[in-house]
Amino acid sequence: MSELSAKVIAGDPRSIGRLITLVENDAPEAVEAMKQIHRYTGQAQIIGVTGVMGSGKSSLIFELALVFRAEGKKVGIIAIDPTSPFSGGALLGDRIRMMDLSTDSGVFIRSMGTRGMMGGLTSALYDVVEILDAAGMNVIIIETVGVGQDEVDIVKIADTTLVVLIPGLGDSVQTIKAGLMEIADIFVVNKADKPGVEQTVAELESMLDLVGHTEYRTPIVATSVKEKKGIQLLTSKIAEHQEYLKKSKTFDTRRRQRYEAELIEIIRKRLMDFIFDEKKLKKTVDCCIDQISKKELDPYTAADEILGKILK
Amino acid sequence: MSELSAKVIAGDPRSIGRLITLVENDAPEAVEAMKQIHRYTGQAQIIGVTGVMGSGKSSLIFELALVFRAEGKKVGIIAIDPTSPFSGGALLGDRIRMMDLSTDSGVFIRSMGTRGMMGGLTSALYDVVEILDAAGMNVIIIETVGVGQDEVDIVKIADTTLVVLIPGLGDSVQTIKAGLMEIADIFVVNKADKPGVEQTVAELESMLDLVGHTEYRTPIVATSVKEKKGIQLLTSKIAEHQEYLKKSKTFDTRRRQRYEAELIEIIRKRLMDFIFDEKKLKKTVDCCIDQISKKELDPYTAADEILGKILK
Numbered sequence: 001m002s003e004l005s006a007k008v009i010a011g012d013p014r015s016i017g018r019l020i021t022l023v024e025n026d027a028p029e030a031v032e033a034m035k036q037i038h039r040y041t042g043q044a045q046i047i048g049v050t051g052v053m054g055s056g057k058s059s060l061i062f063e064l065a066l067v068f069r070a071e072g073k074k075v076g077i078i079a080i081d082p083t084s085p086f087s088g089g090a091l092l093g094d095r096i097r098m099m100d101l102s103t104d105s106g107v108f109i110r111s112m113g114t115r116g117m118m119g120g121l122t123s124a125l126y127d128v129v130e131i132l133d134a135a136g137m138n139v140i141i142i143e144t145v146g147v148g149q150d151e152v153d154i155v156k157i158a159d160t161t162l163v164v165l166i167p168g169l170g171d172s173v174q175t176i177k178a179g180l181m182e183i184a185d186i187f188v189v190n191k192a193d194k195p196g197v198e199q200t201v202a203e204l205e206s207m208l209d210l211v212g213h214t215e216y217r218t219p220i221v222a223t224s225v226k227e228k229k230g231i232q233l234l235t236s237k238i239a240e241h242q243e244y245l246k247k248s249k250t251f252d253t254r255r256r257q258r259y260e261a262e263l264i265e266i267i268r269k270r271l272m273d274f275i276f277d278e279k280k281l282k283k284t285v286d287c288c289i290d291q292i293s294k295k296e297l298d299p300y301t302a303a304d305e306i307l308g309k310i311l312k
Numbered sequence: 313m314s315e316l317s318a319k320v321i322a323g324d325p326r327s328i329g330r331l332i333t334l335v336e337n338d339a340p341e342a343v344e345a346m347k348q349i350h351r352y353t354g355q356a357q358i359i360g361v362t363g364v365m366g367s368g369k370s371s372l373i374f375e376l377a378l379v380f381r382a383e384g385k386k387v388g389i390i391a392i393d394p395t396s397p398f399s400g401g402a403l404l405g406d407r408i409r410m411m412d413l414s415t416d417s418g419v420f421i422r423s424m425g426t427r428g429m430m431g432g433l434t435s436a437l438y439d440v441v442e443i444l445d446a447a448g449m450n451v452i453i454i455e456t457v458g459v460g461q462d463e464v465d466i467v468k469i470a471d472t473t474l475v476v477l478i479p480g481l482g483d484s485v486q487t488i489k490a491g492l493m494e495i496a497d498i499f500v501v502n503k504a505d506k507p508g509v510e511q512t513v514a515e516l517e518s519m520l521d522l523v524g525h526t527e528y529r530t531p532i533v534a535t536s537v538k539e540k541k542g543i544q545l546l547t548s549k550i551a552e553h554q555e556y557l558k559k560s561k562t563f564d565t566r567r568r569q570r571y572e573a574e575l576i577e578i579i580r581k582r583l584m585d586f587i588f589d590e591k592k593l594k595k596t597v598d599c600c601i602d603q604i605s606k607k608e609l610d611p612y613t614a615a616d617e618i619l620g621k622i623l624k
Binding site for chain 1: 343346347350351353354438564567568571572574575576578579582583584586594597598600601602604605607610611612613614615618619622623
């Protein structure tokens, strides 16, 4: 095992940060370390938090982290949203509170930008989750925003996904895409100190009635970071969901799905690298060019033949 | 042969347009047609025209097209630049003159947007060139702007590449990237009615002296669309370059390079489609998930193994 891998497993924050940077930069040495640390993963509870901008996800995660810390758990936080306080887009008050957390050695915070990663974010995200897991984080919280592909991907990673709404956000419930409805393990109506919380909860309840439910009914938790309300209830609902997962064997299914998604992601990335390595491809191609030039063969048929040679 | 392919080969403008649209939309029926028409290609002379915005490329191409038409040649024009008159970004005068051309049945004009094609432009461009070639265009002119990857790609397609400059454009010659220097078969100093043309020509000459030259020295032609100067000289320099290409066997080399680039492009595209077809990949992946879950195998090693199975 490399020194870096050993230090990551020992939970050294600087080494964790360094390996994450290597992963983000697609450095070759990252792969070796990722191979080495895999056997030390699988212990962490992974919580995904998604919701629209301004729904107070970051503050909520801060409060959740405090509760987990009080329980003696180590907490890793990955913020995907580039406008999140973790990555610098927040109110000063939030930032100062986050600094509180970041001086706590039991908390590791990392922001991941979506810019310039062109399809590589998901791949790197899987790696970062594995790193924090191997480094002994008991809880890993992934924060993201919106209802795009990123959110769907997060569900493939998280054991428990929280969808955060706020009261009075127009027709808040109507704006929930069918996709978000499906991915929510727990609905959080945050900023419950604001008017309209009962209505939003009621709308969600009737929506859940409509969908019907299996043995697990998605709970709805009203929270207020400002008034410190509902946070303990939320953590207990998260714990209940974890229990349900394990009891119903859904936990194993989800973990399998995560590994499947992760593996497909790695394969995709490798094949892309292969494709974009022109030199390798050129060798294979050379033989057909004469025939194409002489019109004995067309490029599309030639491509079929070459792919037949490359792919089994 | 399909009816569409037959009509394209017969030069029917509507069918040409339809097949191009199919190609741009990545329609499956396009591939069959592309296979059928290949044997009818290889006759057209392909001219690439590149240069900065505002260098008057479109007007110049218009004048070139008129000369080729006067020689009885059919002309295809492909405009890549989204701000070009062909795609709607031009002065009214230019547009009206282009309409002149577009009512001439010996001219086929098509603009191709770079937006939303995400890496697919080059692939479609190869196809469009093949289509116009098979449709009996004697000359195909490809217009593009700038010094990006698109320009480099065009060189792979064109037999003769014109780099268009204008006098007095600051340190115009200094702004020529080394890349443009290499791709120019002919330098055109357009808008030669403006002051500073002699200096620009002199600068180019000394730059060419510096680089040194082989048997072919890149000619510099000063043109003015306004004063109708230099257009005939330019067409004769294009003809000379064609003769040089054929005499020196460079012609065959270039054609081979084009087919090679085209073939690699098609293969890339197919492999990408393959990668993004999750279902296919999932089947192959299933077997490893158990081992990954049990930590007997890590995802990266599993990816290596699976790629070993997919790739020969």
